[in-house]
Amino acid sequence: MQPGTAAPVIDSAGVEGKIAGIAAIRVHDPVFSEEVFLAQVERIFFAVLEAWTALKPGLSQGVMAPVIWEEQRSQIQSYRAGGRRNPLDGLSLTSANVAGASSDGKVDTLTVRINAASSDYDVDSAGQVVRGSRTVADWTEDWIFQRPATLTTAPVGTIVSQECPSCGARVTVDITTICPFCGAAVISGRFGWLLARIDRVL
């Protein structure tokens, strides 16, 4: 089996459900584009996992809904307290596809099927592996993004100056960018979508 083909890239509502959901979103956000959205999700994917592996919850605060961000922060705190890390060696994003979409008039929801690969193990402060394996393996998750249905896609290209959440440098960013000084993802508030839930698929 090839990487990225382990699970179908559509949710239980099927292709028709996704098409209807995108159409419902476009009613109030005519310029919504899956390609533009997914390009931002790719940055967010690495920002969220960088926050996790570097034990720096501040890196992902701007893109996660408060409930899930608090969960991630408290897990990071327990890793810190135990002197452990979960490095995710060899992390790569194989594919990201919109697997489902809906809009109920109050909230827009997009499910992104993520196929990725990394190792999954914990090391203690002495560098000893205390859980998992250093072998890089494929994994699949659904990342569910939500925004109020009053929001629309921000036009790309309006540049603002913003502080990097990792190193504090001033960087220019439209929606997301990579800090030229430290490589961290910098997310402006203009993306609008927040990561509301992560479901492990495989």
Ligand SMILES: [Zn+2]
């Ligand atoms: Zn930086």
